[in-house]
Amino acid sequence: MNMQVKAYAAQSGDTPLLLSAVERREPGPKDVAIDILFCGVCHSDLHTARGEWPGIQYPCVPGHEIVGRVTAVGGKVSKVSVGDLVGVGCMVDSCRTCHSCEDGLEQYCEYEHGFTGTYNGFAFGGGPNTFGGYSAAIVVDEHFTLKITHAEKDLAAVAPLLCAGITTWSPLRHHNVGPGSKVGIVGIGGLGHMGVKLAHALGAHVVAFTTSPSKREEALKLGADEVVVSKNADEMAAHAGSFDYILNTVSAPHDLDAFTMLLKRDGALTVVGVPATPHPSPNVGILIMGRKSIGGSVIGGIAETQEMLDFCAEHGIVADVEMIAMHDIEAAYARMLKSDIKYRFVIDMETLKAA
Known part of the structure; x- marks a missing residue:
């Protein structure tokens, strides 16, 4: 049975993002359920929400710089456990069988529709929609979850590492x-x-x-x-x-x-x-x-994303961020268009849960 969770969604390219709800699937055997703590704001979010790229599906829930805590795992999950801190980046699935996927470069998936984006479905359009991190929770195949070992005080500033x-x-x-x-x-x-x-x-x-x-x-x-x-x-x-x-x-x-x-x-x-x-x-x-x-070059594969996160944790590297509330997303978009940010907005998802 699917779950309803709070989200901020655009219903069209010329309407603002507003409080809404999306369905998340019940975790399957290889799935990980995640309570989202922070979500970074990427220029891709803005372009997609505004319908500035072809093939945008609405309603649109952006967000692919996700940091959260595992709340449930399927019976065949071995990578993470309940309570772990994890990240989700720009992909939530790929064909897993093409040469690129077998080489750990899922971002270049050679399937007809490419990888499955964390929001807006397939990279090359078509297929069911997907809903991103401007939401209270998400369910992701364990292959596309990433372990986070930074200190908890740094978690907001870790979120942009998942894309930037x-x-x-x-x-x-x-x-x-x-x-x-x-x-x-x-x-x-x-x-x-x-x-x-x-x-x-x-x-x-x-x-x-x-x-x-x-x-x-x-x-x-x-x-x-x-x-x-x-x-x-x-x-x-x-x-x-x-x-x-x-x-x-x-x-x-x-x-x-x-x-x-x-x-x-x-x-x-x-x-x-x-x-x-x-x-x-x-x-x-x-x-x-x-x-x-x-x-x-476009984003990175799951293995190299994990390598990057581990390297950043070891070297104390995080993004320079400004925290915002979920309801301030439209103001943040306006500032992004003026390059009025050093250097990345991150949404405190508690502000969505309290909405």
Whole structure:
């Protein structure tokens, strides 16, 4: 028998999120029931709630940066126990049988519809809707639950690691960032501030790129060794041909050539932001003459997400967050559109339960 739980949902792309209710299934043999304590707020939540991407299903309950406590487990669950602190990120299922899934990279599931998102169903549309973390509780297959070992006082700031953290960790690890690497992080926002922290903790020499001179001191405090104002041609030119790797977190369209020019031979630039309109076409000559590459990356697999959480717990890494009440979500969205947040909103879900 399904359970009804409180949630905040959008009924259409042009209506605000309001108190509602969604159904959660009774835990099956491999399921984990979770009381949600905190949920981070991602730009993807805003885009989805507002219907700005194709294939949005309503009602829409966003939220894929979930931290909570296990309240019940199915009879075949072995990974977690009642009372454990766990996380749920951007996925709640995948086909489990394709090459990507077998390689532990469920985010690249090769099934026709891709992985199943924590909200809005299949990655490529179709199929039943799913409801995310702007809710009191959730039921998830144990494969897609993650153990959290941070101190309880840090749990709110752990929530954004489930998206912003893994989105930056996965490409940094894939490109073997570590001691001896000179790494650039473009953009100092929700993603970029985590990229700086993680690259620094991995032992790289970290250069933060920002269009805002006012962010220089902030970036240094986050762990950057140097800060470059990307609008300053002289500052950019001083780093020409010197980077092993650059992670670009900016989602607005811009000239990628300015950054590929900074790569060494065999250097790589990874983009993790999706612009509303395309970037200008890159200069292929710059790539050819240095055997350089531009690539992309999306979130991370379950195994590497667990690796990231364990690494962050060991190194005392969390996101920089501002706590909000559930009923303040529309105000938070308005501030996000103005980049008025350092660097991630997190919802205290007790405020939803008390609604």
